[in-house]
Amino acid sequence: xxxxxxxxxxxxxxxxxxxxxxxxxxxxxxxxxxxxxxxxxxxxxxxxxxxxxxxxxxxxxxxxxxxxxxxxxxxxxxxxxxxxxxxxxxxxxxxxxxxxxxxxxxxxxxxxxxxxxxxxxxxxxxxxxxxxxxxxxxxxxxxxxxxxxxxxxxxxxxxxxxxxxxxxxxxxxxxxxxxxxxxxxxxxxxxxxxxxxxxxxxxxxxxxxxxxxxxxxxxxxxxxxxxxxxxxxxxxxxxxxxxxxxxxxxxxxxxxxxxxxxxxxxxxxxxxxxxxxxxxxxxxxxxxxxxxxxxxxxxxxxxxxxxxxxxxxxxxxxxxxxxxxxxxxxxxxxxxxxxxxxxxxxxxxxxxxxxxxxxxxxxxxxxxxxxxxxxxxxxxxxxxxxxxxxxxxxxxxxxxxxxxxxxxxxxxxxxxxxxxxxxxxxxxxxxx
Amino acid sequence: xxxxxxxxxxxxxxxxxxxxxxxxxxxxxxxxxxxxxxxxxxxxxxxxxxxxxxxxxxxxxxxxxxxxxxxxxxxxxxxxxxxxxxxxxxxxxxxxxxxxxxxxxxxxxxxxxxxxxxxxxx
Ligand code: SF4
Numbered sequence: 001x002x003x004x005x006x007x008x009x010x011x012x013x014x015x016x017x018x019x020x021x022x023x024x025x026x027x028x029x030x031x032x033x034x035x036x037x038x039x040x041x042x043x044x045x046x047x048x049x050x051x052x053x054x055x056x057x058x059x060x061x062x063x064x065x066x067x068x069x070x071x072x073x074x075x076x077x078x079x080x081x082x083x084x085x086x087x088x089x090x091x092x093x094x095x096x097x098x099x100x101x102x103x104x105x106x107x108x109x110x111x112x113x114x115x116x117x118x119x120x121x122x123x124x125x126x127x128x129x130x131x132x133x134x135x136x137x138x139x140x141x142x143x144x145x146x147x148x149x150x151x152x153x154x155x156x157x158x159x160x161x162x163x164x165x166x167x168x169x170x171x172x173x174x175x176x177x178x179x180x181x182x183x184x185x186x187x188x189x190x191x192x193x194x195x196x197x198x199x200x201x202x203x204x205x206x207x208x209x210x211x212x213x214x215x216x217x218x219x220x221x222x223x224x225x226x227x228x229x230x231x232x233x234x235x236x237x238x239x240x241x242x243x244x245x246x247x248x249x250x251x252x253x254x255x256x257x258x259x260x261x262x263x264x265x266x267x268x269x270x271x272x273x274x275x276x277x278x279x280x281x282x283x284x285x286x287x288x289x290x291x292x293x294x295x296x297x298x299x300x301x302x303x304x305x306x307x308x309x310x311x312x313x314x315x316x317x318x319x320x321x322x323x324x325x326x327x328x329x330x331x332x333x334x335x336x337x338x339x340x341x342x343x344x345x346x347x348x349x350x351x352x353x354x355x356x357x358x359x360x361x362x363x364x365x366x367x368x369x370x371x372x373x374x375x376x377x378x379x380x381x382x383x384x385x386x387x388x389x390x391x392x393x394x395x396x397x398x399x400x401x402x403x404x405x406x407x408x409x410x411x412x413x414x415x416x417x418x419x420x421x422x423x424x425x426x427x428x429x430x431x432x
Numbered sequence: 433x434x435x436x437x438x439x440x441x442x443x444x445x446x447x448x449x450x451x452x453x454x455x456x457x458x459x460x461x462x463x464x465x466x467x468x469x470x471x472x473x474x475x476x477x478x479x480x481x482x483x484x485x486x487x488x489x490x491x492x493x494x495x496x497x498x499x500x501x502x503x504x505x506x507x508x509x510x511x512x513x514x515x516x517x518x519x520x521x522x523x524x525x526x527x528x529x530x531x532x533x534x535x536x537x538x539x540x541x542x543x544x545x546x547x548x549x550x551x552x553x554x
Binding site for chain 2: 012013037038041042046047089114115118119122150153154156185186187188189191192199202203254255257258259260262263289308309321322325326327328330331344346347348349350351352353354367368369370371374375
């Protein structure tokens, strides 16, 4: 039977586009319309992990789900301090289950945010955020600033749906009614489509933000003629561009969080925005990458009080980024087993951390093989959330959206898998 | 000496959930340079680069990105860029994925296959 499903959500990036059309024939997705290249490649699907596997004498061997659950539970129960990492590409419901598991085994729950917008969250905790929804920006913003982000490649439909090229209630002409400013260290595709591009030196975001804050605060005369390679004249023009907007919006990316200054860059940018609000309306938003990385932070925050890197080893949630975050735990060899779900730390962490991961027992829950599979001792294939199972995810602006199930799955969902591991953990504990 | 920046690209994203595919692997094992630096190093199609940072080294294919200034190289985020990044998070959980100082030299060595790269030294 052929089915046309409308208003499908794309579970790839933080835009969570909710206007995708999917054609399903005989229980298989045949066509995707309206998604970008990234979204289509995800929704159309590709090679899956076929069966659960357990590593025996260095080689992964197929096994049953029951054996994989039991082996995973054994690893977790015998670990002193296990890490439960990932969560950005699955549902809020899965993380809720993961938190219960972490509490019972005294583990650490960390999300991929710590190597993404984690520093932004720390900056927001320190300073507070002048935020908005994407809808407000689409309908009102006449100045869009992309700072250290490149939506043309990382969030391909962002500009069309929510920002520079979107038409809105008070921005009827779309791109013509808006100015676009890009601040970056390289001329990206996004920069090539801007009205103005400010190229800065790597690692100088903090200085540039501080200079703009001084100009906006009326202290331009104290600035040197050149700030980190940018002329004072150019900075004054940029500050004027910001002040003269009716409604300005800064979207910032990993350009701020991955470079020198890290969360302090974000902290400073938040101050810039709050000061701009003495002159006009300005808002700021992090360009969150994975579709539910925002939701993962929300669930952890409402369950434990902390947004990421939560350690349950003490019997109560403990949070200290730099100590309880994935990268630090691994490089200090402070964890002795890992459950990796909906993420691929082997590709995304520095080599030193990957080596640490390779030395410990690793359980992987994922629909797809990836470099983490090369180190995994137990591999549990799962259904794809938003395609094969339903659930909740949060868009980059903090709006929660319901993911639907489009086709039947041959695999259990993440919630079911985590529950089964939890049941096995409890059983093992009872036996002891 | 150059400054290495890593980040997302369209092809990296399209292969992101299919990481063992040639699409993803080709994209993330490429190091982009400015036209000037590409010429100054005497590079041409199909040539490789050895990148060395204080944290490690890797061989990548060389490509041109006209948006890059001289002295900066760009690697799509992934296992190759991460061979060069350190684990120090300066107390906030985030390693330095951008702004890593690297030595860039042309090489005859081949780009490793993903399995060889990940299991290197093991
Ligand atoms: S922009 Fe993001 S959410 Fe929208 S279709 Fe592309 S990948 Fe999916």
